[in-house]
Amino acid sequence: xxxxxxxxxxxxxxxxxxxxxxxxxxxxxxxxxxxxxxxxxxxxxxxxxxxxxxxxxxxxxxxxxxxxxxxxxxxxxxxxxxxxxxxxxxxxxxxxxxxxxxxxxxxxxxxxxxxxxxxxxxxxxxxxxxxxxxxxxxxxxxxxxxxxxxxxxxxxxxxxxxxxxxxxxxxxxxxxxxxxxxxxxxxxxxxxxxxxxxxxxxxxxxxxxxxxxxxxxxxxxxxxxxxxxxxxxxxxxxxxxxxxxxxxxxxxxxxxxxxxxxxxxxxxxxxxxxxxxxxxxxxxxxxxxxxxxxxxxxxxxxxxxxxxxxxxxxxxxxxxxxxxxxxxxxxxxxxxxxxxxxxxxxxxxxxxxxxxxxxxxxxxxxxxxxxxxxxxxxxxxxxxxxxxxxxxxxxxxxxxxxxxxxxxxxxxxxxxxxxxxxxxx
Numbered sequence: 001x002x003x004x005x006x007x008x009x010x011x012x013x014x015x016x017x018x019x020x021x022x023x024x025x026x027x028x029x030x031x032x033x034x035x036x037x038x039x040x041x042x043x044x045x046x047x048x049x050x051x052x053x054x055x056x057x058x059x060x061x062x063x064x065x066x067x068x069x070x071x072x073x074x075x076x077x078x079x080x081x082x083x084x085x086x087x088x089x090x091x092x093x094x095x096x097x098x099x100x101x102x103x104x105x106x107x108x109x110x111x112x113x114x115x116x117x118x119x120x121x122x123x124x125x126x127x128x129x130x131x132x133x134x135x136x137x138x139x140x141x142x143x144x145x146x147x148x149x150x151x152x153x154x155x156x157x158x159x160x161x162x163x164x165x166x167x168x169x170x171x172x173x174x175x176x177x178x179x180x181x182x183x184x185x186x187x188x189x190x191x192x193x194x195x196x197x198x199x200x201x202x203x204x205x206x207x208x209x210x211x212x213x214x215x216x217x218x219x220x221x222x223x224x225x226x227x228x229x230x231x232x233x234x235x236x237x238x239x240x241x242x243x244x245x246x247x248x249x250x251x252x253x254x255x256x257x258x259x260x261x262x263x264x265x266x267x268x269x270x271x272x273x274x275x276x277x278x279x280x281x282x283x284x285x286x287x288x289x290x291x292x293x294x295x296x297x298x299x300x301x302x303x304x305x306x307x308x309x310x311x312x313x314x315x316x317x318x319x320x321x322x323x324x325x326x327x328x329x330x331x332x333x334x335x336x337x338x339x340x341x342x343x344x345x346x347x348x349x350x351x352x353x354x355x356x357x358x359x360x361x362x363x364x365x366x367x368x369x370x371x372x373x374x375x376x377x378x379x380x381x382x383x384x385x386x387x388x389x390x391x392x393x394x395x396x397x398x399x400x401x402x403x404x405x406x407x408x409x410x411x412x413x414x415x416x417x418x419x420x421x422x423x424x425x
Contacts, residue, residue: 004064004074006082006091008105011217012194013040021103025075030067032060033077041077048075053087060087061094068099081107085127085162109160112190112219115200123221124156132166136175139309141321142294142335146175150318153181155291157224165216169201172220173210179318182206188221189214231316233288234261241279242307242314250304251279252343252369255397256415261285263367263393263419264339269293271361273337275327275352276300276344280308280320283341287312287320296334297322300346328355336361342368349375350382357386357422366420376416383420390420 005024010016017025025031025041031048033041038050053060053076060076067074082088084107091100113120126149133145141147146167152159153176163169169189176182187209189201201209235258243251252260260282264272270290274283274297287295297320299305305324312320323330326346340356342349356366366388370376376392383390396414400407 001068001071002073003101004068004076004091004095004099005101005103006076006078006088007103008080008082008086009037009041009077010080010105010108010111010194011040011192014044016105016194017044018103024073024103025077027073028075029072030063030074031077032063032074037077037079057090061091064091064095064099079108080105080111084109084125085129108190108193108219109162109221111193112160112188112221115190115193116188116202116221118158118188118221118223120160123158123160124152125160125162126152127162128167128172129162129164130167132164135171136178138178139321142319146171150175150179151292153185153222154316154318155228157227159222161220161222163214163216163218163220168214168216169218169220170210170212170214172222173206176206177210184226185222185224188223190219190221191215192217193219231288234258234285236281236285238281240315241281241284241311243279244301244303244307251281253397253412253415255412256369256395256417257282257285259393259395260341260367260369260417261289263417264341264365266290266339267293270338271335272296273331273334273340273356273359274298274322275340275342275356276346277308277322278304278343280311280322282343283308283322284311284315284317284320286339286341287317288315290319293319293338294335295320296331296337298325298327298330299344300324300326327352331355338364340364340366342366345375349378353379353382353420354386357388357420360422362422364421366418368418368420370416370418371413376418379418383418388420388422390418393417393419 007021025044026046028048031045032051032053034054035052051063064074078086081104088102109125110120128149130145136146187206191199238254266289269292271293272286272295277283277297277299283295283297308322336359338361345352394416398409398411401410
């Protein structure tokens with residue numbers, strides 16, 4: 001049985017092929033590729049049956065299997081390096097490594113870097129060649145097709161982006177403008193690389209690019225003008241968060257927040273629910289810690305909801321989304337969490353505890369804060385009935401306050417922190 005060969009090609013056609021790749025293409029009996037690529041190499045496809053993969057990704061593994069069963073030589077044409085955001089990864093998963101032989105070319109992103117004399121060893125590469133979810137809007141969440149790009153943009157200094165006809169350079173520029181990031185980056189665009197009408201764009205503002213038209217065959221490079229300012233991840237002062245007035249102080253205080261976050265056992269990719277978010281302090285600090293994760297928050301008070309949104313924007317937490325609702329309304333479509341924080345319940349405490357225990361991922365933690373004996377008692381009784389594992393910690397911090405030329409200690413309200421997991425440990 002012949003191994004299926006995946007050949008990396010570029011838009012200069014035969015000039016980009018090694019002798020062995022050209023021979024494999026000329027001897028192929030089945031050639032699979034996008035229509036544009038099949039047309040580009042039509043003169044070199046001598047005897048093969050051509051199959052257009054456009055819109056037929058799921059059919060490609062079966063085409064390969066059928067060709068191999070009949071002892072035919074199968075070639076798949078892929079742009080650049082098939083292992084760099086290319087079709088090779090997909091076919092390895094579907095067919096296995098022992099069924100494939102990859103003949104790579106240089107990646108189009110490295111070619112674009114060479115055009116602009118940009119060293120690429122520290123470039124983060126991402127593809128947004130996915131289904132079209134439209135323009136990025138302020139507050140768009142994890143389900144939007146451009147969300148992974150935004151997460152890379154805020155974490156990296158140099159990014160190469162494989163675009164699509166819909167997710168083109170102009171849309172990327174508009175995302176940067178929407179998120180107030182336009183002034184932080186220089187943008188470079190390579191269009192139609194190695195073709196007669198190749199275009200290289202640089203020294204243009206992102207505002208200019210946002211209004212430009214592109215043909216869909218583009219590589220974008222974003223380079224931060226100055227290195228990122230590394231942010232404090234944990235232990236923000238209470239006054240870093242806007243709070244509701246005249247009821248200022250409706251916030252989980254720093255000492256309680258620190259212990260609550262510690263009990264949530266967070267990982268960098270944790271999915272977190274923040275129920276009764278208030279000003280958003282706990283959820284937003286969790287978002288800063290879980291840079292590859294996501295925080296879903298809900299708040300029923302419209303004023304607190306607005307303040308939490310302001311705090312999210314001020315702190316640059318793009319992996320945080322809050323809805324205005326009374327929990328559990330609006331939570332059905334949230335991803336199952338690795339950790340849940342309950343700071344407010346709107347009278348639905350028992351119901352929310354049971355829902356949380358049902359939805360928690362394996363080994364996930366439910367952490368709750370209470371200041372009243374009644375809610376503490378309700379929570380404990382509900383956890384007992386659910387056969388959950390739980391413990392209670394009481395925090396009563398005191399902070400120094402000036403008095404004349406001296407200092408005294410002023411006590412904060414005591415808070416009970418309940419930490420719980422599904423079942424008995």
